[in-house]
Amino acid sequence: MIRRLVHLARLVPLVLLALTMQVAAASAHASLTGSEPADGTVVAAAPEAYSLTFSEPVSPLSLRLVGPNGGAVELDRFDLVDRTLRIAAPAGIGRGTHVLSWRVVSEDGHPVGGALVFSIGAPSEGVPQVADGSDRGVQAGLWLCKIALFLGLFAGCGGVFARRVLMPGIVSGRGFVAAMLLLGAAGTVLSIGFQGRDALGAGHLGDIAVWSAGLATSYGRTVAAALVAFALAGTALRLTGRAATAAASAVLLLAGLAPALSGHASAAAPQVLMRPAVFLHAAGIAVWIGALVPLGLALSRGEAGAAAALRRFSRAIAPMVAVLVLAGIALAVVQVGQPGALLDTAYGQVFLVKLALLAVLFLLAAMNRWGLTAKAEAGDPAATRRLARSIAAESLIVLLVFGAAATWRFTPPPRVLTAAAAVPATVHIHSDKAMAEIVVTPGRAGPVSVTATLLTHAFEPMEAKGVSFVFSNPAAGIEPFKRQAERQADGTWRSGDVVLPLAGEWSLRVDVLVSDFEILRLTGTLAVRP
Amino acid sequence: MNKLILAAGALILAAAPAFAHVTLDKGEAPVGSTYKAVFRVPHGCEGLATNVVRVRIPEGVIAVKPMPKPGWTLEKIKGKYAKTYDYHGTPTGEGMQEIVWKGGNLGDDEYDEFILRGYITPDLAVGSTLYFPVVQECGADKAERWIEIPAEGQTSDDLELPAPGVKLIEKTGGH
Numbered sequence: 093m094i095r096r097l098v099h100l101a102r103l104v105p106l107v108l109l110a111l112t113m114q115v116a117a118a119s120a121h122a123s124l125t126g127s128e129p130a131d132g133t134v135v136a137a138a139p140e141a142y143s144l145t146f147s148e149p150v151s152p153l154s155l156r157l158v159g160p161n162g163g164a165v166e167l168d169r170f171d172l173v174d175r176t177l178r179i180a181a182p183a184g185i186g187r188g189t190h191v192l193s194w195r196v197v198s199e200d201g202h203p204v205g206g207a208l209v210f211s212i213g214a215p216s217e218g219v220p221q222v223a224d225g226s227d228r229g230v231q232a233g234l235w236l237c238k239i240a241l242f243l244g245l246f247a248g249c250g251g252v253f254a255r256r257v258l259m260p261g262i263v264s265g266r267g268f269v270a271a272m273l274l275l276g277a278a279g280t281v282l283s284i285g286f287q288g289r290d291a292l293g294a295g296h297l298g299d300i301a302v303w304s305a306g307l308a309t310s311y312g313r314t315v316a317a318a319l320v321a322f323a324l325a326g327t328a329l330r331l332t333g334r335a336a337t338a339a340a341s342a343v344l345l346l347a348g349l350a351p352a353l354s355g356h357a358s359a360a361a362p363q364v365l366m367r368p369a370v371f372l373h374a375a376g377i378a379v380w381i382g383a384l385v386p387l388g389l390a391l392s393r394g395e396a397g398a399a400a401a402l403r404r405f406s407r408a409i410a411p412m413v414a415v416l417v418l419a420g421i422a423l424a425v426v427q428v429g430q431p432g433a434l435l436d437t438a439y440g441q442v443f444l445v446k447l448a449l450l451a452v453l454f455l456l457a458a459m460n461r462w463g464l465t466a467k468a469e470a471g472d473p474a475a476t477r478r479l480a481r482s483i484a485a486e487s488l489i490v491l492l493v494f495g496a497a498a499t500w501r502f503t504p505p506p507r508v509l510t511a512a513a514a515v516p517a518t519v520h521i522h523s524d525k526a527m528a529e530i531v532v533t534p535g536r537a538g539p540v541s542v543t544a545t546l547l548t549h550a551f552e553p554m555e556a557k558g559v560s561f562v563f564s565n566p567a568a569g570i571e572p573f574k575r576q577a578e579r580q581a582d583g584t585w586r587s588g589d590v591v592l593p594l595a596g597e598w599s600l601r602v603d604v605l606v607s608d609f610e611i612l613r614l615t616g617t618l619a620v621r622p
Numbered sequence: 623m624n625k626l627i628l629a630a631g632a633l634i635l636a637a638a639p640a641f642a643h644v645t646l647d648k649g650e651a652p653v654g655s656t657y658k659a660v661f662r663v664p665h666g667c668e669g670l671a672t673n674v675v676r677v678r679i680p681e682g683v684i685a686v687k688p689m690p691k692p693g694w695t696l697e698k699i700k701g702k703y704a705k706t707y708d709y710h711g712t713p714t715g716e717g718m719q720e721i722v723w724k725g726g727n728l729g730d731d732e733y734d735e736f737i738l739r740g741y742i743t744p745d746l747a748v749g750s751t752l753y754f755p756v757v758q759e760c761g762a763d764k765a766e767r768w769i770e771i772p773a774e775g776q777t778s779d780d781l782e783l784p785a786p787g788v789k790l791i792e793k794t795g796g797h
Contacts, residue, residue: 125669147665147730609678609755609769611783 122146122198125175129210131573132589138185138212142167142192144177150196153203155179156569160188160216162594164569167192188216189538189593193571205571207564215591217538230289231502237283238498239491241314241350244276244322245374246494249347250382252325256340258383259404261397265386270329277322280315287311313353321346348375356505357423366426369419376416380409381490388483391468391476398476399469406465413457426507433506442503446496453489456482521602521616526554528602528614530561536621537595541588544577544602558605559585565598572601595622644756644768646786647735651752652793654744656685659754660737661786666730667760674724674759675736678769680752685709686718686740697722707743748792753785 126145129135155167155177169180177196188211195205251269255262285297288306295302307315321343328339352358352370360366383405390398424443434440460482467475517535521528529545542561546554559579564572570593577585592598597617604612647660666672675694679686684707690696699720706715721738728734746752755769770781778784 123668147669605767608676608757608767611767611769 122148122150122196122204124204124206127192127208129208131208131210132575132591134211134214136213138181140181142179142181142208144179144192144194144196144208146175146177146196146198148198149175150177150198150204152177152194152196154193154195156193157182157185158191158193158568158570158593160186160190160593162568162596164193185212187211187213189591191568191570191573191593193569195571207571207573209573209591209593211591215539216593217536230286233286234283234290234501235495235498237279237286238501239494240275240279241283241318242494242498243272243491244279245318245347245350246378246381246490247385248272248276248382249321249325249343250378250380251386252328252382253340253344253347253379254383254386254405256328256331256336257344258379258408259387259390259397259401260337262386262390262395262401263397264389264393264395266329268385268389269382270326273322273325273329277319280318280322284312284315310354310359314350314355317346317350317353321350344375344378347378348372350374356500357427360426360505360507365422369422372415373419373423376412376419379412380416381487383409384483384487384490388480388487391483392480394473394476399471402465402479403469406461406469410461427505429506429510437506438503439500439505442496442499446493449489449493449496453486453493456486456489460486517618517620519600519616519618521600521614523549523612523614525549526604526606526612526614528604528616530600530602530616530618532590532592532618532620535619537592539589539591541586542575542577542590543580544585545583546585546604553583554604554606556585556604556606557608558603560603561587561590562601562603563590563592563598564601565594565596567597568594570594572599574603592620595620643766643784644758644786646754646788649789650791651742651788653742653746653748653790654793655742656739657683657742657788658737658739659788660735661754661756663728663734663736663758665733666728667758667764667766669730670760670764671730672728672758672760673726674722674757675726676723676757676759677721677736677738678755679719679721679740680754682707682743682746683740683752684714684717684743686721686738688718688721688723689737689739691723691726691734691736694723694726697724705745707745709741709743742790744793746790748790751787751789753787755785 123146124144125147128141128143129139149172151172152170155170156164157167158164165182167179167182171178177194179192190210190212192208192210193205194207195203197203248269251265251272255265255269284306285303286306287309288302288304289295289297291305291309292302295305297303306312324339324346325343328336328343331339348371351374352367355370357370358367387398387401387405390401395401428434428440428443434444460479464475464479464482468479513536514534516531516533518532519530521530526549527547529547531543531545532540533543534540544559544561546556546559548554556579559577560574561577562572562574564570575587575590577587580586596619598620600616600618602614602616604614606612643664645662647662648658651657661675661677663672663675681704684703688696688698698718699722700717701719702716703714703719706713708714723736742752753771755767755771757769758766760766767783768785770783771785771787772778772781778787
């Protein structure tokens with residue numbers, strides 16, 4: 093209590109001072125005439141102090157520093173020397189774009205606010221993100237369905253091709269192939285629901301609208317092709333002779349086609365390259381992977397035709413794998429784009445995991461091919477057993493590869509991220525006298541360029557003497573800062589040196605000086621992505 | 623201590639009247655009579671000296687005569703009024719619409735006044751505020767523009783660049 097009284101007592105002279113100042117108030121307002129660091133600059137190291145110089149003496153009302161992550165620090169260590177406000181910088185200020193937001197009151201009692209945007213080292217740029225609104229359950233469902241689809245297409249359809257075309261003598265693996273086809277069909281059908289749930293971002297699997305939404309996406313084409321492939325493959329398992337060979341070949345084509353009809357890779361440019369690459373990659377996987385389990389089973393059971401089947405497999409598989417790898421490389425180059433994206437993006441990380449698994453897989457395959465195959469073909473029982481075990485291990489790794497590849501469903505490739513990051517933010521501002529179309533490129537936090545196209549209310553191009561953009565972010569406590577625009581040859585107004593330090597809702601005011609004596613102020617809000 | 627300064631600042635804000643920028647020295651003017659407008663220019667543009675002062679004459683103010691200032695060149699921009707006004711029995715349809723004092727050098731830390739007189743026609747409504755938009759030019763590309771006129775529901779205090787204004791009142795006594 094006593095402390096509070098002392099506190100109040102200390103305030104009294106200041107209040108008196110304030111009242112005196114009020115009486116003496118001259119008709120003038122303060123404006124910022126200089127600052128350190130200067131507005132809009134990049135400084136090499138964090139300054140130890142900031143200074144704001146005004147056209148006349150001021151008293152600060154509020155001083156805060158807003159950091160690159162949006163956190164604000166109140167700046168309460170400052171000195172007033174004449175017309176300059178010297179402010180001590182808080183400790184531990186890191187790199188990136190900071191905003192010194194100030195609000196002062198000058199002699200005339202007129203509060204003036206403004207903000208100083210400066211960057212330490214370099215302007216901060218947000219990490220590109222693509223919004224992912226779907227819930228965990230839906231994601232898990234989609235992931236499992238995708239693995240089931242892969243198993244159906246590659247182990248199922250590929251297995252039918254292996255048993256009917258590649259190694260027709262084999263008896264083993266019929267049950268496994270049939271099971272894979274059923275699993276694939278079930279997963280594919282279920283995935284329609286999850287896909288629809290994901291596309292709509294709402295609803296549940298009992299809702300018919302969810303299922304029709306799932307079919308309506310490009311994924312619907314993949315579903316259709318896959319289901320036809322599974323049905324035909326099931327039929328081919330029962331057929332014999334040339335009909336079986338023809339059906340199994342058609343099944344292989346469909347298994348390659350299904351993934352090429354939708355998905356990230358198939359959507360990428362150049363389509364002429366990407367869709368065939370997806371097709372070849374998928375068909376190659378089906379030939380190779382489809383043969384693994386039937387061959388492994390035949391070898392471990394000591395089937396009569398196993399050695400002959402192994403010979404056919406090992407002769408055919410090298411060119412198939414070459415095609416598959418080449419197509420895979422083409423896909424990776426387009427999708428990943430820059431080597432740096434391998435580590436920086438989730439897509440790239442998944443790719444690295446897949447690559448590591450493939451390295452083990454190819455090592456095993458090479459050991460089998462050059463270490464065991466010849467002996468097994470010659471009928472060496474020990475080598476045959478080892479080969480069967482090795483094939484079982486390969487199959488497990490393949491399952492892991494499928495699991496990794498299925499997570500790509502949730503990680504937009506770097507190519508897409510780069511494109512998404514460049515998407516501008518736009519706002520259309522309308523008043524009874526004029527309208528402005530504002531484009532902020534890129535539409536995310538960091539250095540941006542702002543362009544305004546001005547039109548009269550009759551949609552005719554509007555001439556102006558000058559245009560400036562005033563940004564503020566009341567939610568983050570950032571007072572307005574102004575950037576002058578320059579007229580471009582095409583009649584638009586552009587400011588290239590704007591740094592928007594934070595994502596979120598920004599207030600944007602466009603000041604249009606129509607003539608010497610007429611100014612229009614158009615205000616709108618702009619959504620800036622991280 | 624700094625917190626207290628902040629508190630004192632807030633107090634000034636709460637108590638003090640918010641003076642505008644370029645202002646007129648008299649708050650009121652009767653319609654149907656001649657008005658001497660004194661424009662008070664308290665500072666330059668962001669620290670720069672003022673070289674040009676332009677005043678836009680609002681519609682309804684006729685027979686304008688600016689007062690010359692030593693060190694400044696006067697420019698009188700004339701044009702047609704929106705209608706013909708009665709100036710003591712003389713129909714008046716044109717006259718000065720913008721007055722420019724230029725070539726001067728008014729430092730940012732100096733104060734000066736710019737004066738003109740004109741007849742406020744009775745066509746202007748008593749009770750309304752008459753605004754004289756003013757532009758201060760400092761050098762080639764800096765300017766302060768006191769040109770904003772409050773929209774309905776606004777006051778000059780709401781504006782960033784308020785134009786100086788004068789409240790129109792009933793004429794009292796004979797001419």
